[in-house]
Amino acid sequence: MTTRHRTLLVLAAIVVILLVIAIYLSRYCPGEGLALTSRARSLHRLKNRTATPHESDFNYQITLGALLKPGDDSYRWSTQQAARIQGYVVAVAYARPEATNGFMPCRRDIHINIAIREGAPQKEQVVVEITPNFEEWAAKQGWDWSATTLRTQLVGHWCEFEGWMYFDLGHAEEAENTTPNNASNWRASAWEIHPVTKFRVIR
Numbered sequence: 001m002t003t004r005h006r007t008l009l010v011l012a013a014i015v016v017i018l019l020v021i022a023i024y025l026s027r028y029c030p031g032e033g034l035a036l037t038s039r040a041r042s043l044h045r046l047k048n049r050t051a052t053p054h055e056s057d058f059n060y061q062i063t064l065g066a067l068l069k070p071g072d073d074s075y076r077w078s079t080q081q082a083a084r085i086q087g088y089v090v091a092v093a094y095a096r097p098e099a100t101n102g103f104m105p106c107r108r109d110i111h112i113n114i115a116i117r118e119g120a121p122q123k124e125q126v127v128v129e130i131t132p133n134f135e136e137w138a139a140k141q142g143w144d145w146s147a148t149t150l151r152t153q154l155v156g157h158w159c160e161f162e163g164w165m166y167f168d169l170g171h172a173e174e175a176e177n178t179t180p181n182n183a184s185n186w187r188a189s190a191w192e193i194h195p196v197t198k199f200r201v202i203r
Helices: 003-028 038-047 064-068 132-140 147-154 169-174
Strands: 082-094 110-115 125-130 158-167 191-201
Touching: 038 158, 038 191, 064 082, 064 125, 082 125, 082 147, 082 191, 110 147, 110 158, 132 191, 147 191
Parallel strands: 125 191
Antiparallel strands: 082 110, 082 158, 110 125, 158 191
């Protein structure tokens, strides 16, 4: 066997292994995603929660107005709390692949940007997210929670969202409350409802 043939066999084996891993992760992505540290695993588990909150989990002081309140909000809320907030839906889009979901293009969170009013700039918007777990759960109920359908149903409407609170450290430097007056800020707060477990269109 020539060196060229051995090289091709090695490359083919690598491709097969990567395909097997990709298929496995697309179907059985672990709750901790792909993480090298215990802290990262813990944060991924919070993002990938599948339990729906009980009424006793809700903090009714968490409103869109409270999330938009200026000032360092790093410790303003708790990831053990749930929230139910209302706002005007500005945009809906799939997030980029990330470690939480095994970097799988077919398993991406859906970002929903909401604001207190139509035309609000990004620095006055809050992000809520639907995870692949809940998109799949909704499909089993016969509901289409894909970004394409949600964009059609929600954008331009006043809606209510509920789910678990999550502080996204990865975006703290891009949020107005934690990094005020940063030119690259594209959100008001690093706090999110993530995952969204329920939503409805109000008007």
